[in-house]
Amino acid sequence: MPGLSLKGELVIVAAPADSISCSAVDLISGDRIVRDWASGSAVDSEDALAFTALHGVEPMIETFPIDDAAAALAGMESGTVRFRAVLEHES
Numbered sequence: 001m002p003g004l005s006l007k008g009e010l011v012i013v014a015a016p017a018d019s020i021s022c023s024a025v026d027l028i029s030g031d032r033i034v035r036d037w038a039s040g041s042a043v044d045s046e047d048a049l050a051f052t053a054l055h056g057v058e059p060m061i062e063t064f065p066i067d068d069a070a071a072a073l074a075g076m077e078s079g080t081v082r083f084r085a086v087l088e089h090e091s
Helices: 023-028 044-053 066-078
Strands: 009-012 033-037 061-066 084-088
Touching: 061 066, 066 084
Parallel strands: 009 033, 061 084
Antiparallel strands: none
16 A cells, blocks of 8 residues: 555456455555456446447557467566567467
């Protein structure tokens, strides 16, 4: 919590393996917020995909041949991969 700015917000988007705890003083003194965000239902995902198809939205990715999976992982870990790393399999 001390890492959040005043009126900062921590959004939990996935269930962690362990529990999360924080100090009430850290929350109150910085007017900070902890909240969850559920990704929605299958219908929400279908609606989002339909919207992207309708408007021509394309993902921003960097592709790697499947044989370069180790390089893709190393790039993700070092922060040099832009956007998402996607492995391509030759058919």
